[in-house]
Amino acid sequence: MTLSAQMAVQRGSLALDVAVEVADGEVLAVLGPNGAGKSTLLRVLAGLLPADAGRVAVDGTTWDDDGVHLPPHRRPLGMVFQDALLFPHLSVAENVAFGLRTRGHGRTAARAAADGWLARVGLDGLGGRRPAELSGGQAQRAALARALVGDPALLLLDEPLSALDARTRLTVRAELRRHLAEFAGSTVLVTHDPVDAMALADRVVVVEEGRVVQTGTPTDVGRRPRTDYVARLVGVSLLPGVGEGRTVQLDDGGEVAVAEEVTGPVFAAVRPESVALFLARPVGSPRNVWPLRLAGAVPHGTTVRCELAGAVPLVADVTATAFAELGLAPGSEVWAAVKASEVAVYAR
Amino acid sequence: MSRPGAGRVPLPLAVPAALAVAFLVLPLVGLLVRAPWSSLGEQLTAPGVGQALRLSLLSATAATAVSLVLGVPLAWVLARSRIRGRTVLRALVTVPLVLPPVVGGVALFLVLGRQGIVGSWLEDAFGITVPFTTAAVVVAQTFVAMPFLVVSVEGALRAADARFEDVAATLGADRWTTFRRVTLPLVAPGVAAGAVLCWARALGEFGATITFAGNFPGTTQTMPTAVYLALQSEPEAAVVLSLVLLAVSLATLLLLRDRWLGRATP
Numbered sequence: 001m002t003l004s005a006q007m008a009v010q011r012g013s014l015a016l017d018v019a020v021e022v023a024d025g026e027v028l029a030v031l032g033p034n035g036a037g038k039s040t041l042l043r044v045l046a047g048l049l050p051a052d053a054g055r056v057a058v059d060g061t062t063w064d065d066d067g068v069h070l071p072p073h074r075r076p077l078g079m080v081f082q083d084a085l086l087f088p089h090l091s092v093a094e095n096v097a098f099g100l101r102t103r104g105h106g107r108t109a110a111r112a113a114a115d116g117w118l119a120r121v122g123l124d125g126l127g128g129r130r131p132a133e134l135s136g137g138q139a140q141r142a143a144l145a146r147a148l149v150g151d152p153a154l155l156l157l158d159e160p161l162s163a164l165d166a167r168t169r170l171t172v173r174a175e176l177r178r179h180l181a182e183f184a185g186s187t188v189l190v191t192h193d194p195v196d197a198m199a200l201a202d203r204v205v206v207v208e209e210g211r212v213v214q215t216g217t218p219t220d221v222g223r224r225p226r227t228d229y230v231a232r233l234v235g236v237s238l239l240p241g242v243g244e245g246r247t248v249q250l251d252d253g254g255e256v257a258v259a260e261e262v263t264g265p266v267f268a269a270v271r272p273e274s275v276a277l278f279l280a281r282p283v284g285s286p287r288n289v290w291p292l293r294l295a296g297a298v299p300h301g302t303t304v305r306c307e308l309a310g311a312v313p314l315v316a317d318v319t320a321t322a323f324a325e326l327g328l329a330p331g332s333e334v335w336a337a338v339k340a341s342e343v344a345v346y347a348r
Numbered sequence: 349m350s351r352p353g354a355g356r357v358p359l360p361l362a363v364p365a366a367l368a369v370a371f372l373v374l375p376l377v378g379l380l381v382r383a384p385w386s387s388l389g390e391q392l393t394a395p396g397v398g399q400a401l402r403l404s405l406l407s408a409t410a411a412t413a414v415s416l417v418l419g420v421p422l423a424w425v426l427a428r429s430r431i432r433g434r435t436v437l438r439a440l441v442t443v444p445l446v447l448p449p450v451v452g453g454v455a456l457f458l459v460l461g462r463q464g465i466v467g468s469w470l471e472d473a474f475g476i477t478v479p480f481t482t483a484a485v486v487v488a489q490t491f492v493a494m495p496f497l498v499v500s501v502e503g504a505l506r507a508a509d510a511r512f513e514d515v516a517a518t519l520g521a522d523r524w525t526t527f528r529r530v531t532l533p534l535v536a537p538g539v540a541a542g543a544v545l546c547w548a549r550a551l552g553e554f555g556a557t558i559t560f561a562g563n564f565p566g567t568t569q570t571m572p573t574a575v576y577l578a579l580q581s582e583p584e585a586a587v588v589l590s591l592v593l594l595a596v597s598l599a600t601l602l603l604l605r606d607r608w609l610g611r612a613t614p
Contacts, residue, residue, distance in 0.1 A: 048514050072517035073525075079518040085511055089533040098529075099519035146519070156518075 003154055003186040007044050007054030007064075009037075016040050016210040022186035022203075029189045029201030029218070033229060037210040038190040042156050045188060046079055047072035058153050058186070073102070075154070078147030082159040084139035086131035092142050093118065093127030099150045117145035121175070137168035144179060155180075157189040161196055173199055194233040198222060206230050224269060224346045231269070235305075237314045239268040240348060248345060254311035257287040257340040265348040272305060274342035275316035278335040279326060288338040290314075294328050308336055376594065383591055384584045391588040399566055400574035401592065407482065407570060408550035411489035415497045415546050420539060423501035424527065428510075438502075445495045452491050453559025460487065460560075484561035485568050489550035496549050497542040504538020505531070541604055548600040552593065 006019035016037035022028045030038050043049035045056060047063065047070060056064035058077075063070045078099070086095045093114045100110035118127050121141040131139055140160060147155060160176065161169045177200055180187055191197055197204050198218040206214040206221065206229070214226045225231040231238035241250040243262030249255055256268045276282075282289060292310035299305075304323040308314045314336055318326070328334060357365070384391060391397065425431065426438050444452055460467040460478045470476045478484050512534060516526040532539070554572040561568040563577060571593055578586035 046514075046518055048517060071522070072514075073520050073522045075518075077518060079515070081511065081515065083511075085509075085515045087512060087515070087530060087533075089536075098516070098521075102516075102520040102525055102529075150520070 002059050003045075003057075003188070005045060005054070005056040005064075007041070007051040007056070009040055009044060009049070009051050009054075011037075011040060014040065014210055018205075018207060018210070018212050020188070020205060020212075022188060024186060025184055026203065027180050027187040027189060027201045029191060029197035029204045030207055031191060031194060031197045031204055031221075031230075031233070032207035033192060036207045038192075038207055039158055041207070042079070042158050042188065042190050045154065046077060046156055047075050076150070076152050077154040077156060078150060078152040079156040080140070080143045080147045080158065080160045082163050084131070084136070084143040084163070086134075086139055086142055086146070088131055090131075091127060092123065092129050092131060092134065095131065095142060096127070096146045096149055099146065103150060113149055114145070117149045118142070121145045121179070135168070136164050137172050140164060140172055141175070144176065148179065148183065151185075153185045155183060155185055155187040157187065157191075159191055160189070162191070162193065176200060194222070194230075223344055224267070226267065226348075235272055235315060237270040237272070239270070239312065241266060241268060243345065246340070250312065252311075252313075254290070256312065256338075256343055258343045258345045259341040260345065262345050266345050267348055269344040269346075270314060270338055270342065271344075272315045272317040273303075274338050275308075275314055276337045277306070277316055277318055277322070277326060277328075278337065281335050282337050287340045288312075288343070290336050292334055292336050294330055294332045294334055296330060297323070297328065308334070312336075314338075379587060379590055379594060383587050387584070388588060388591075391585055392592070394585065396565055396569075396574065396578075397585065397589060397592075400569050400571050400589065403482070403485070403566070403569065404551055404571040407485045407489055408547050408553075410486045411493055411550040412497075412543055412547040414486065414490045415494040415550075416539070416543060419494045419497040419542075419546075420501055420532075423498045423505060424531070426498070427502045427505035441498055442495050444492055445499070449488075449492050449553065449555030449557075450559050453488060453556035456484075456488060456491060456556065456560045460484075479560055480562045480564065480568060482561075482567050485557055485570060488556035488560045489553045492553050492556050493546045493549040497539075497546040500542030500545060501535065501539050504535040504542075507538075508534045544600055544604055548597065551596060 002024045003020070003022040007016065009016040014035065014037050018037070018041060020028060030041060032038050040049065044051045050069055051064060054064060055062070062068050063075055086092065087098065090098065093111060096114035096117055097110035100113055101107070115127055118124060121144055123138060123141055123145070126134065126138065131142070134142065144160070161173055164172055173196065180200060189196065189200055201218055204216060204218050204221045205212055206227065208227060208229055214221055214230060221230060222234045225234055225236055225238055228238060239248070239250050239256060241248040241256065243264055243266045245261055246259070247255050247257055248262065248266055248268045258268060290310060290312045292308040292312070292314065294306055295309040296307040297304050300317060303317040303319055306316045306318060306328070308316060316336060326334070422441065426434060457479060458464050462468060462471060462477060462479070467478060470478065478487060508531065512530050513526050516530045521529065552572055553570070554576065557568070557570060558573050558576070563569050563573040571589055575586050575589045575593070578589060
């Protein structure tokens with residue numbers, strides 16, 4: 001483990017109490033809603049904010065502990081902020097060379113290294129420009145080069161893509177993925193976008209109200225969410241209940257048939273594409289059929305995402321054509337069917 | 349853009365407003381009308397005038413330099429540090445803004461005069477006497493003008509995005525390097541505006557100067573004190589000196605206007 005951190009911070013109404021470990025070359029995504037304490041976590045790791053209690057160690061060197069606080073400028077780290085925050089009074093190349101200059105490298109060497117990194121992030125020849133002359137995507141690439149040029153032990157990314165427009169985000173995300181794969185140190189990525197976490201991270205930590213509520217691989221977190229927040233983020237209907245053989249008795253009433261034998265407190269999770277909607281009760285194979293009511297519907301890509309209320313609250317994705325054929329309106333009665341084999345079930 | 353009738357000013361407002369304009373502008377017009385234009389060149393090159401002008405420019409520039417060296421760090425402390433009693437400190441250092449300058453002069457005299465707390469020590473230890481010297485002019489002007497710079501720079505620092513300082517820290521810059529290479533360049537326009545304001549105030553300084561430094565031609569007589577003296581003996585010279593000061597003031601105003609409006613509107 002190269003980064004090992006555990007911290008307790010009280011800031012206003014936020015009580016952050018988390019522990020994270022990140023190995024060499026590993027990318028850890030910290031996923032959580034606004035105000036969950038994600039940025040506070042990064043600021044403590046960077047040394048910009050002293051923790052009330054805790055310990056931060058990187059490569060066996062203690063950065064924070066009782067009575068120990070390595071100031072931020074002495075920590076070998078790189079940080080990328082949401083708004084790039086390139087120094088407006090310096091050229092792009094001077095921005096990238098900044099960290100090398102402050103750490104004692106000569107002007108020529110720093111400039112050469114900066115130019116090398118600008119080429120690596122696809123900004124060849126733009127080093128002489130002012131930050132104001134760059135697009136949002138270019139600025140964020142330059143900010144990444146500036147953070148990585150000093151070959152840091154720890155890379156901190158604070159919502160690095162959220163200020164970009166949708167198309168730019170896609171390209172920069174792909175590039176970032178490539179750079180992270182080449183980066184030898186540990187990376188902590190803070191985001192509230194599950195797509196970032198899924199695409200970039202090796203492991204995900206979900207933080208809500210200052211606590212870690214779930215840890216796992218991106219796939220695992222996406223398939224088996226443990227809180228409503230994660231379930232909503234990844235678009236899964238999360239149904240807590242108690243397993244009794246091949247059925248789950250839901251805590252809120254209702255009953256879900258599953259494909260395997262389960263006992264004790266479990267979550268049943270249903271993906272929106274697994275839900276089929278009918279105007280009349282369908283006949284035939286599906287073992288899960290519920291009469292529900294359409295609470296809301298929004299376009300979602302090429303499908304319509306339907307919010308269904310009733311004994312078993314579900315989210316269903318139906319094609320726009322199907323939605324039109326069903327003639328659904330908010331308040332409509334509708335039958336929802338889900339195959340037992342399509343229900344993921346896992347212990348609470 | 350303009351609403352119907354937006355250009356019309358109600359009479360109860362128009363009359364006092366017009367009177368106010370007349371009150372503010374007429375004296376300046378009077379100055380221009382009464383100026384001895386024919387003998388202007390002669391008056392300007394008169395030995396006393398040149399001397400006072402040179403001393404004024406030198407002392408105001410020196411006072412601005414001292415204010416920059418001491419005032420910018422003070423502004424940083426007020427804007428960025430978390431020391432206790434910052435509010436009280438800010439109030440104290442801005443007192444000279446509202447204090448009658450002549451009171452400032454008296455206060456300086458009590459501290460730096462031969463019998464003063466610091467003054468007596470300076471004289472005993474180094475044989476230095478401050479009052480009634482050119483240095484006293486600079487001290488008096490700095491006392492009165494530095495708060496203008498401090499307030500201006502502190503405002504610029506508060507408006508600047510402090511996150512850039514966090515970025516610098518993550519890039520290995522300690523606080524001094526951050527101040528030099530990031531903070532100061534970011535607030536440079538504010539520092540420049542503050543320096544111009546400070547210089548203009550120092551140039552016009554009268555009360556503290558005449559109390560603490562006196563009015564000796566060649567050593568402590570600046571433009572404003574020369575105007576005051578000249579008015580009693582040769583009014584024409586007073587008018588000429590006043591014209592020069594007016595020109596400098598207008599130039600300062602234009603310079604600041606350009607900076608402020610030029611920077612404020614994108």
